[in-house]
Amino acid sequence: MESDGSKKEMMRQQVSPNKLEENDDDRVHDSSVDYKGEVLPLRSSTGAWKAALFIIAIEFSERLSYFGLATNLILYLTRELHQELKTAARNVNYWLGVTALMPLLGGFLADSYLGRFSTVLYSTLIYLVGLILLALCQLVPSLKPCDETSCQQVRKVHEIIFFVSMYLVSTGTGGHKPSLESFGADQFDEGHQVERKQKMSYFNWWNCALCAGVLFGVTAISYIQDRVSWGGADIVLMCVMGFALVVFLAGRRVYRYRIPEGSPLTPMLQVAVAALAKRRLDHPSSAEELYEVTPASASTGNSRKRLLFHTNKLKFLDKAAIIEHKDNGEKVNPWRLATVTQVEETKLILAMIPIWLACLPFGVSVAQISTLFIKQASTMNRKLSPHFELPAATIYSLAAIGMIIAVTFYEKMLVPFLRRTTGSERGISILKRIGIGMSLATVAMAVAAAVERRRLDSLPSTLSVFWLVPQFVIVGFGDGFALVGLQEYFYDQVPDSMRSLGIAFYLSVLGAANFLSSLLITVVDRLTQPAWIAKDLNSSRLDLFYALLAGINTLNLFWYVYLAHRYSYKTVRGRVGAAYLDNGDDDVESHGH
Structure with a gap:
């Protein structure tokens, strides 16, 4: 570790003298800049909840x-x-799948070139264009x-504009979702003890705002669609999104920004190439012999990059950090020599693949709530009175209510209790939280199968829609644990330069799951034979389909527990070029099993 004198000297090289006169804690010591592009933004006037609330506001509008x-x-x-049920279900799943996979592109552009703020701005404009076209094709x-008098055949031009509009919304969501959520999380400094805890709460309250948007979307908007007109609902959505854009721009001066560093995939490719080139070399006897950037050698690039501890998994990749020759003053070839941190970041991404795959059955279960449910x-x-019938989509609000209850319980009761009993800053590990949600989703599918069996047995009488309450609420509870987790x-767990892509990876679980659901x-x-999912729901066997999903989820849960038990979390040991080092104990503890 460097001496205090060398740290101060580094800070003099990086910031202006007047900033050095201020208390270190007054400034944000990560790679953030303020709206003027200045490093070390003032903590009191930027970031944290005062900035995150503007960002959460637009998330509420987008989810609505x-x-x-x-x-x-x-x-x-x-x-x-007038599409058949199976055709409509496939089309919905295709749209949901594209919507959830588009963030991979949006997240890449945000991390590499555009920056998160600009990506959110451009994506919101695309989103607005889609909503405007939707309104036009109804008005x-x-x-x-159809014609005013009859609807024997749907106009082709309407179908074309409708689907173009919907996929413009998908494109807008593709840049909006990964960038906005990660941009909000960027407002909290992980190296500051108070803001680090606030960041853990941020994801919970983010999802409460998300669920509030869902509640209004599936109640008020669904009611307008059912009782007024589809065009009227589209006008409301267009106006709300326009207002949210104004609110988002109003917070521009208090945001903390991250400057794009180029493609985050390049360092991982360099690790693979370097490891392959040096595959015949023997592993060093100690990790201390591997190459790592030090504050003294950090003269280019992001000089405030967080360093990671070396791990013993995927040891073949360690060869990328083997130093072949003594330092002769020549510039390091990044395609021949990678740092330990670059190697560990590559390991993190590879370790995520099995977890990603194990979450797909959960995503398939979640996909049913917006289609078959x-x-x-x-x-x-759905009659609540002789003169009022509940719109079918409104029942979705039960899942949102369940999620809000679960998140609030987790944030206000479970985590404080676990912090006191375990001494862990996080309370419960991330993968355990996800596992609880996956278990609840399995229970929800079993309950859905039993309720559907009851509905079929009650034919020709009509069963009350409130029989669906348990399955929606349990799915909501599961989402409060698994989706937030x-x-x-x-x-x-992704490298710091891939945070938007990280959120895109999460969304891609749901996107791929929707395609799997269609398949x-x-x-x-x-x-x-007869078909479990027929044109007429009363002649279908959704109970067997739900039971199949429950069985798949049960088997998958055993595999997930095995993976989670073996998983090694990211551990941060410090920050290159910073005026301080992160508290290693806190980081190790907060990411531990």
Whole structure:
């Protein structure tokens, strides 16, 4: 570790003299800059909750718009465009899948070139264009789905504009989701004890705002779609998103920004090339012999990069950090010699792949709540009074309510209790939290199978829609643990330069799961006679389909527990070029098993 004198000398090289006169704690000591582009922004006037609240506000608006469209989409396709149930379910899953996979592109652009703030801004504008087109294809007479008098055949121009609009919304979401959430998390300095704890809470309250948007989307917007018009709902969504954009821009002066550093994939490729080139070399006897950047040698690039401890997993990659020749003053070739931190960051990404795959069955279960669960609700008795019938999509609000309850319980009761009993800053490890959510999703599928069996047995009488309450609420509880845990896991465990891509990895779990759900529906449709998912829901066997999902999730849960038990979390040992080193004990503890 450097002496205090050398640290101060480094700070003199990096910041202006007037900033050195201030207390170290007054400044943010990570790679953030303020809106003027100056390093070491003032802690008191930037970041933390005063900035995060602006960002959370636009998330509320985006989720309101998204779920206002997504939850009723299957009903629009079957009722307005007259598609068969299996065709509509596949189309919804395709759209949900593309929407959840697009963030991989958006996250890459945000981390590499555009920056998170700019990516959110451009994506919101694209989102708005999609909402405007949706409104036009409902309000302009020649673009409406049918003539005023009859609807024997849906207009092709309406279908084209409708799907173009929906996929513009997907594109907007693709840049919006990974950048906005990671941009919000960037407002908290992990090297500051108070802000580090606030950051753990941030993901919980972020999801509460998300669920509030979902609640309004599946209640107020669904009611407008059902009782007023689809065009009226689209106008409301367009106005809300426009207002949210204004709110987001209003916080520009208090945000902390991260400057893009180029493609985050290049260092990992360099590690692979260097390890392959030196594959015949023997492993060194000690990790101390491997190459790592020190504050004294950090003259280029991000001089405040966090350093990672060496681990013994995937040892082949360690060869990339073997020093072949003594330092002769020549510039290091990054394709021949990588740092220990670069090697460990590559290991982190590779270690995530099995966890990502193990989460797919959970994602397939979640996919059912916006397709088959909603279609179930549409066939059940939804009358609350002789003159009021509950819109089918409104039942989705139960999942949002369940998630809000779970997140609030976790934040206000479970974590404080576990912190006191275990002494761990986090309370419960991230993967354990995800595992609890996956278990609840398995229970939800079993309950859904039992309820659907009860519905089929009650035919021809109509069962009350409130029989669906348990499965929606349990899914919501599961989301409060698993989805929030996945967000935190993929943000926290990726390299610092890939935080937007990390959120995209989380979203890609749901995207790939939606495609898998479509594939599973197709396979089940072809292999079952009579079909488990028929055009008429009353002649289908959704109970067997849900039971199949429960069985798949149960088997997968054993595999996930095995992976989680063997997983090694990221441990940070310091920061190159910083005026301090992170508290290693806190970091190790907070990311531990």
